[in-house]
Amino acid sequence: MRARMGRALAGGLLAVLAVGGAGGWAAADGQQAVTGPPPGSAAWVADTTLGLPLPEPGRAGAAEVAAFFAGLPQAQQRALAVRHPLVVGNLDGVPYALRYFANSLALRGERDRELSVAADATLPERDRAAARAKAERYAALSGRQLLAFDPRGRGQLAEVFGDLADAERTAVIVPGADSDLMTVDRASSPYGTPTGMAKALRAEAGDRLAVVAWTGYTTPVKVGLDAATARLARAGAPRLSRFLDGLVPTTGPVTVLCHSYGTAVCSLAGLGPAQATGLVALGSPGMDVDRAADLRVPVWVVRRNDEDWIDRVPNVSFLGLGHGADPEAPAFGARTVASTGSHGHSGYFAPGTASLANLAAISLGELDRVAYAPVR
Incomplete structure (x- = not known):
């Protein structure tokens, strides 16, 4: 028993060292997660202009909010938006x-x-x-x-590519570390940013697919202790679930594509069939669940390429360190798809790769076009 605990502790420490060594330590005090209702909520709640209470941000569910706005004339809706x-x-x-x-x-x-x-x-x-x-x-x-814009902290936003009402299907991309309002479309990583991923996927799938780049949670900075624990993922997971609740009445259930640390956010969001047709993990350090069946929706995982540094992170979870089981392991129970042609941790959305073609096919529901990877 003591030996097993020792190996687990060593693995947990190794996870932190491997992640830290891959990109440098984040600030020692970590990131403060932005949670709770949006800025200006106090003034919103105090607004009696319409002569009736407004839905309380942070408490009212998406269905309640939708019903409230459906009962307002467009002029009153726009007036609320202006105020x-x-x-x-x-x-x-x-x-x-x-x-x-x-x-x-x-x-x-x-x-x-x-x-x-x-x-x-x-x-x-x-x-x-x-x-x-x-x-x-x-x-x-x-x-x-923009379906969301929050300037607090490092800034958050959700950007839509395509027409949510006219597209046959919708995919939502959940990014990992170093994603915020200032970096979502940095030119140095054309296919590794939320914007780059979304544009590449839409170009591959065509107008039948709308894509949302959801940078709606506080991500880790660089790769250090924040990236090695689920603290920020737990803070972001309810935000993702609420966002999908507000989206699916227009789009229907979506495909959720989760990259790197974003896979932890997706796995903890408690998504169900009413929100998602499936979940795809890319470059995952672990998903903080033991089996794909725990996620309640179909799960695919993209085969890690040989140049992806995340492969050096041990799949352990001990004393809050690490993200647990490898979603690519056969015992996890996800369907592993090919990534031929991809390079590095941020290369899975690059044009011409098997991974991008598979992501498009899964997002469009064309599962007969998906190329699966052999067991290894």
Whole structure:
């Protein structure tokens, strides 16, 4: 017994060392997860303009929110969005077109606020430079289809590629570490960012598929203790579940594609058939569950390529370290699909790879086109 515990402890420590060595340690104090209702919720709850209580963010479910907005004339819906853009833009259950409108207003308001900070000569130049960078980022996001925009912390957003109402199917991408409002489409990783993944998948699948790049939780920075524990995943999992609750009345159940640390978020979200037709894990360090059957929806896992550093992370879970079973192991019970042609941890969405072709086929429900990988 003591020997087994020793091996588990060693494995847990090795997981942290392997992850840390792959990309450098994150800050010692870790990331503070952004949770709870969106900014401006207090003013929203206090708003009596309509003469009736507004759904309380953080408590009202997506179905309750949807029913409330369905009972309002469009003019009143837009008026609420104008008065409370950050709430309406992030409130699951609000009609998606109204969320686009609200988030466009929220972006403009946050840009103007940051420009004001940047122009304040009494502030240190470091603070003014940071404000200019944020203002430029908000300007760059203008005109994009955002189902969520939260400027708190490192920033979160959910961007839609395609038409949610007209597409036959929808896929939602849940990214891993180092994904936030400032980095979702960095040019240095064209197929490893949420935006790059979404664009590549949509280009492969065509207009029949709408794709949502959901960066709606606080991700680990670099790879260190935050990445080696499920703390941030547990904070983000309910946010993913609520987001899907607000999405599926328009799209129907979606395919959820989870990359790296995002696989832990997906596995802890408690997704069911009403939300997801299936879940696909890519570059997973472990999914914090013992078997695919625990996830209640069909599960696929993309074969790790030989250059993916995540393969060096031991699949253990001990004293809160590690993410447990390898989803690619036969005993886990997921269906393993081919990734021929992919390179590295961020290469599974690269054009021309078997992994991208398989992701498109699964997302479109064309399972007869999926190429499975041999058992190893």
